[in-house]
Amino acid sequence: MELNAPSAALSGATGCERRLSDCAIRPTAQRVRIAALLLSAPQHLSAEQILAHLRSAGARVSKATVYNTLNLFAAHGLIRQLCVDGSRAWFDSNVAPHYHFHDLESGALIDVPIPAVEFSRLPPAPPGTEVAGIDLVIRLRKKM
Amino acid sequence: MELNAPSAALSGATGCERRLSDCAIRPTAQRVRIAALLLSAPQHLSAEQILAHLRSAGARVSKATVYNTLNLFAAHGLIRQLCVDGSRAWFDSNVAPHYHFHDLESGALIDVPIPAVEFSRLPPAPPGTEVAGIDLVIRLRKKM
DNA sequence: TTCCTTGCAAAACTTTTGCATTAAA
DNA sequence: TTTAATGCAAAAGTTTTGCAAGGAA
Numbered sequence: 001m002e003l004n005a006p007s008a009a010l011s012g013a014t015g016c017e018r019r020l021s022d023c024a025i026r027p028t029a030q031r032v033r034i035a036a037l038l039l040s041a042p043q044h045l046s047a048e049q050i051l052a053h054l055r056s057a058g059a060r061v062s063k064a065t066v067y068n069t070l071n072l073f074a075a076h077g078l079i080r081q082l083c084v085d086g087s088r089a090w091f092d093s094n095v096a097p098h099y100h101f102h103d104l105e106s107g108a109l110i111d112v113p114i115p116a117v118e119f120s121r122l123p124p125a126p127p128g129t130e131v132a133g134i135d136l137v138i139r140l141r142k143k144m
Numbered sequence: 145m146e147l148n149a150p151s152a153a154l155s156g157a158t159g160c161e162r163r164l165s166d167c168a169i170r171p172t173a174q175r176v177r178i179a180a181l182l183l184s185a186p187q188h189l190s191a192e193q194i195l196a197h198l199r200s201a202g203a204r205v206s207k208a209t210v211y212n213t214l215n216l217f218a219a220h221g222l223i224r225q226l227c228v229d230g231s232r233a234w235f236d237s238n239v240a241p242h243y244h245f246h247d248l249e250s251g252a253l254i255d256v257p258i259p260a261v262e263f264s265r266l267p268p269a270p271p272g273t274e275v276a277g278i279d280l281v282i283r284l285r286k287k288m
Numbered sequence: 289t290t291c292c293t294t295g296c297a298a299a300a301c302t303t304t305t306g307c308a309t310t311a312a313a
Numbered sequence: 314t315t316t317a318a319t320g321c322a323a324a325a326g327t328t329t330t331g332c333a334a335g336g337a338a
Contacts, residue, residue, distance in 0.1 A: 026337075028293065047328080062295040067328060083230045086303095088327060101269075104276055118265035123256050125245075125284055132248055132285040140269055141276040170312070172318060191303080206320040211303060213318095230328095232302060 023076040030061050034069050038079060042094035044109040050091075084109060084137055099136035112138065167220040174205050178213050182223060186238035188253040194235075228253060228281055243280035256282065 016035035020027040033054055038045055045053075047066050054061045070091050073079045082090040084102050090109065099117055101110040117136060125131050160179035164171040177198055182189060189197075191210050198205045214235050217223045226234040228246050234253065243261055245254040261280060269275050 026292075028337085030294075048326095060295085064296075064329080065294055068293085071329095081230070083227050086225070086227045086233050089230050101267075103273065110270065112267050116265065116267035117263065119262065120264035121260065121262035123245075123260035123282070125282075125287075126254065128287055129247065129284040130287045132283040135279075135281040135283065137279040138267070138269075139276040139279065140273040143269075143272055143274045170317075172312075174319070204320085208304080208321075209319055215304095 019078065023078060025072060025076060025078075030059070030065050031069050031072075033057075033059050033061070034066065035073070035078070038073075038091060038093045040093075042092075042111060044082065044090045044092050046088050046090055048088070082109070083135075097133075099138070101138050101140055103140045105140075105142055112136070163222065167222060169216060169220060169222075174203070174209050175213050175216075177201075177203050177205070178210065179217070179222070182217075182235065182237045184237075186236075186255060188226065188234045188236050190232050190234055192232070226253070227279075241277075243282070245282050245284055247284045249284075249286055256280070 016032050016039060017027040019039065020031060020035060025031065034050060037050060037053055047063070047070055050070070051061065051063055051066045054066075070079065070081075074081050074091070077095055080092045080095050082092050082100070084090055084100065085107070092109075094111060097114050099112040099114070101112055102108075103110070122131075157176050157180045160176050160183060161171040163183065164175060164179060169175065178194060181194060181197055191207070191214055194214070195205065195207055195210045198210075214223065214225075218225050218235070221239055224236045224239050226236050226244070228234055228244065229251070236253075238255060241258050243256040243258070245256055246252075247254070266275075
């Protein structure tokens, strides 16, 4: 009874089951629901938002399972955990490299695609280290 | 009895009192000690680290005062609060614009000066907004 | 049966807050 | 004296954990 129209083949419940199985993640009911919600489109959700969504949709899920599942998904590279403001973690279903706008007023996060940013100079990584990734957050305020 | 050698004129307790007064921040004993610790050099400290430092130095300070003071300093632009990992806030005594290396193994933060990074392209801010700041964190792992 | 997952509650952490006491101007 | 800051403990918020019960293989 979840979305499963042909046009949503890879984002509905069945498509999500595949994606989980492919990662050797057992597709339990809760995991599939969380995946169907979060992976249906590129978006940024908090654990609490996911819990609220699922419960208001009638699902029986515990807070612990939401956190366990999000950490599990992140460990398998299905989602990415963001640290944008200190208040809580945000989970990004877009795992392709990209950056973010952060609206300081609304708290909204907006994806910035890689080609929109170009570095003409970057510092060398300190000796013995290499760059594992670059996080770029462009803070936005209301224009005066 | 705090540092007050000529060579530490602006980082010792007396210099800190000046910096606080200049911001219309009443230079109480606790605030001066926190400022003397944090503002003595460019560094990144957590609230808990500051509390531990001060207490092991024999100061009587409460956790609430440390947090109140750090928030106060940040509100006056004396320090900057960083969100690098989700675990806790880091307070940066370097308020000049700059970026950071973040060593994923040790958790260490290293300043990256502005001239070390050059953007040859940046996305336009969405309509009605303007860029308030850019946070760049270069994650480092051990070189293989 | 065996192993893994879930739910619940409690714990762990970081940060904030309320309020009586203390210190600063 | 009047106002503001401190300390303490408790509260608030997010995330983790322990453990018994439930579900999948």
